[in-house]
Structures are given as C-alpha cells and as structure tokens.
Amino acid sequence: xxxxxxxxxxxxxxxxxxxxxxxxxxxxxxxxxxxxxxxxxxxxxxxxxxxxxxxxxxxxxxxxxxxxxxxxxxxxxxxxxxxxxxxxxxxxxxxxxxxxxxxxxxxxxxxxxxxxxxxxxxxxxxxxxxxxxxxxxxxxxxxxxxxxxxxxxxxxxxxxxxxxxxxxxxxxxxxxxxxxxxxxxxxxxxxxxxxxxxxxxxxxxxxxxxxxxxxxxxxxxxxxxxxxxxxxxxxxxxxxxxxxxxxxxxxxxxxxxxxxxxxxxxxxxxxxxxxxxxxxxxxxxxxxxxxxxxxxxxxxxxxxxxxxxxxxxxxxxxxxxxxxxxxxxxxxxxxxxxxxxxxxxxxxxxxxxxxxxxxxxxxxxxxxxxxxxxxxxxxxxxxxxxxxxxxxxxxxxxxxxxxxxxxxxx
Numbered sequence: 013x014x015x016x017x018x019x020x021x022x023x024x025x026x027x028x029x030x031x032x033x034x035x036x037x038x039x040x041x042x043x044x045x046x047x048x049x050x051x052x053x054x055x056x057x058x059x060x061x062x063x064x065x066x067x068x069x070x071x072x073x074x075x076x077x078x079x080x081x082x083x084x085x086x087x088x089x090x091x092x093x094x095x096x097x098x099x100x101x102x103x104x105x106x107x108x109x110x111x112x113x114x115x116x117x118x119x120x121x122x123x124x125x126x127x128x129x130x131x132x133x134x135x136x137x138x139x140x141x142x143x144x145x146x147x148x149x150x151x152x153x154x155x156x157x158x159x160x161x162x163x164x165x166x167x168x169x170x171x172x173x174x175x176x177x178x179x180x181x182x183x184x185x186x187x188x189x190x191x192x193x194x195x196x197x198x199x200x201x202x203x204x205x206x207x208x209x210x211x212x213x214x215x216x217x218x219x220x221x222x223x224x225x226x227x228x229x230x231x232x233x234x235x236x237x238x239x240x241x242x243x244x245x246x247x248x249x250x251x252x253x254x255x256x257x258x259x260x261x262x263x264x265x266x267x268x269x270x271x272x273x274x275x276x277x278x279x280x281x282x283x284x285x286x287x288x289x290x291x292x293x294x295x296x297x298x299x300x301x302x303x304x305x306x307x308x309x310x311x312x313x314x315x316x317x318x319x320x321x322x323x324x325x326x327x328x329x330x331x332x333x334x335x336x337x338x339x340x341x342x343x344x345x346x347x348x349x350x351x352x353x354x355x356x357x358x359x360x361x362x363x364x365x366x367x368x369x370x371x372x373x374x375x376x377x378x379x380x381x382x383x384x385x386x387x388x389x390x391x392x393x394x395x396x397x398x399x400x401x402x403x404x405x406x407x408x409x410x411x412x413x414x415x416x417x418x419x420x421x422x
Contacts, residue, residue, distance in 0.1 A: 013155055016309040023101045025110035026051050026093065028129050029070040030063070035109065036077050044074055045084040045100055047093045060185060098124060113142045117160055120162075136241055136369055137387050138402040139167055140225065144174035151191055155200060163195040164390045166235060166399035167420045168203065168225045180220070182407050182408040189221040195226065197396070203228045208251065208259040212304065216251070218307070219407045223247055229399045230364075236357065239386050240340075240366040242403035248366035249340065253304050256364075260318055265360070268313075269320045270301055271327070271353065301340070325350050333358035341369035343383055349360045350382030 021041045028035050036042070052074075053190050055067035074081065075268050087100035101108040108119055108126040121127035125356045142165070145154050151171065158169060172187035180181070180186055193200035206227045208216040213296050218224035230252065240248045256268045301310060313319035322330070324345070339353065342365035357363055360410075369383050389398040 023106040030066040043082045139400040142170045147173045165395035169193045176383045222293040236397045238364045239400040245406040246403035269337040274344045336361035337363040339365045345382040347385045
C-alpha cells in the first residue's frame, strides 16, 4: 500500500484527489479546502468523461472520509483555487500535497512546504518544470524570474499559454506550450525543434512538448546518460531506437549496442542455458527492436557488426566506444546492473535507458531498482552528463490509450 505518512498537517490539491484517490488511505491529518470541493463540483460537469468521473469519485471520497479530514473554509481573497491553497498552507503552516509543478514552484518561492504524491510514493523526477504565462507576455522577461542555479543541469523549463487549453491525443486537457529551455551550466538555452530521419522513417517529429525535449537531449553530444521514463505507448523506444539508427547511418557512431529486457529472472538471465544462437536466445526479450527493424534486418545488422546484442550477463569486461547503448525496460535492472553498464561506457558513447519504475516485473527490481539510482546523478558533480525526461502522453494509438485509462481508474 505504500508508506503511511503521519507526522504533520497536509492540505491536498484537487489534482491529487482526482488522479490518486488512495491519498485518503496514506495520509493522516489531512485537510481539504472548501474551494477544492467546489472545484470538484464544477469538474463533475466537464465534457471530458474521464475527468467528470474522477471528479465525482473524488467528491464521494471526501464525503466518505469526513470523520478523518478537516474542511478548511478560510477566504484568502485570492482569485484562483491554487492561490487560495497556497495562502492557506502558508498561514497555517501546512504541507501542500500537489502534483502541479507550477504550484510546487510557487510554494518554493513563498517558502511553503510541498510534496508530490503518486500512490503513496513521491513522484518520479520528471526532468521538467512547467509554468503558465499569458501568450502576450515577453518570454525573456519571464525567463529572468527563474534562477538557473535552482535547476538541475539539463533540466527543462517549459512555458505554457495559460489562456488556452488543448485536448491531447489521449483525451486529456493541457495548456499549449509556447517555448522551452534547457539548463546548461549557469544559463537557459532554447530547445531546438529537431527531427529524426533514417532509412525506415522519412521524418519523425515530436508529437508533444516532452518528446521535443527528449529529441533535443538525444542530439546533445555533451549528454552521455539519458533516462526516458514513462508507461507503454508514449514513444520511448520509438524515438530512441530510430535516433540511434539515424546516427549509425550518418556515421556518427560505429554500432548500436542493444541490452534486451532483463525481466525473466530474479537477477540476470544465463544466456548459455538457452538453446540457439544469441539472437534466437534473446528474441523473446527484444520485442521493441523487432517491431521497428524486423527479424531479418536484425540478423543482417548483427552479421555486419553494426548491431550488437548485449544481455546483462555478457556485459562484464566490455569497453564500448563510439556507440549508442540502448537499454530496454530498464526498470528490470538492479543497482548493480546499472553500475555495470555505466562502467562499460568509453569515449564517444551515449547510453539511453528507457523504462517505467512503476512496471517492474519482479520484487528484486522493486527493492533494489537501478533507475532510482540513476536519478541521483542529477545531484552529483557529473550532472552535466545526465538528463532525464518523463513522457506522459500515449501516442501509439487511441486504442492503446485504453490501457492507461484502465490503469488510472483502479
């Protein structure tokens, strides 16, 4: 069920109630402002059916837990619900529980304690800070409000238009992005609108702002370690595999090293125990690559040396130079696996981990998860070599989005 948080008083934001109703189980000393209840009541009439359902469910949960929560009624003369919650938390010294990055940023500026929440665990580092401004505002002036030193190296700052709402491909609502920047050393650098081309795809463009940030990071030669987080269908493997193929075709690298999914054992799969050659042994665990290249093309590239399969059990002792290492389903790696892979990186090599911490396949990967270890690089002296980006929007197909819907209504 996750950790039980008991110590202080917590004020809960509307977005947490809507997305993670389990918050009522994981927190004690929970406070809900009356304006949040009113906002839920408005959202129940939303044309977005899923949002309306979640709002009704949230309101029902508040009613069911009235004996456990405190309803705040103070009017702080603020125009928006977010600002009312901010002032309430500041005056009463509550911790504000929110997954709204803009509100978290406001909390930081106003010295209000805040926490994010995902089913009892703190949210994964997204690699982005999102803030809303008016489309007519001067970007350079808005940029001056942010201190680069408060950002991690290679963290993205995304400006959205607060006056407009767009429907995403997965049906969710979002403010459209105006522009994006990446923190480099002690300044913000504008994110470029790169595309990917190779023999298989004439033109791959980003479909959302997080994908745009990812592609920018892929093109950045100074970034050597990239973590692409997100669930199924958000484009992790589609973008990273095709970028690697492009760089190979352009002569930027000598080969692609592919580390297949390590899900099928408690630690590391013993390849020698499986019949057949290496491709035959590993084909069961490399569906993503087969979907993009097909089996025959993989065989040809292995034969000519431009593609190398490297299960974890075969990684020790390698020195990999001038390559791109693609680590598939990296949530199924332990901390020791991650350290082993990082130690293989030679000159001219970039390593890309894709995965979703919330989809680990065995308990050993939950208890000693390598992806969590990787995120610590952002706080180290090697932060300039590291970038992480979380993709949220399912782009595979409208049908594939049903999986996310079913996961969220649990």
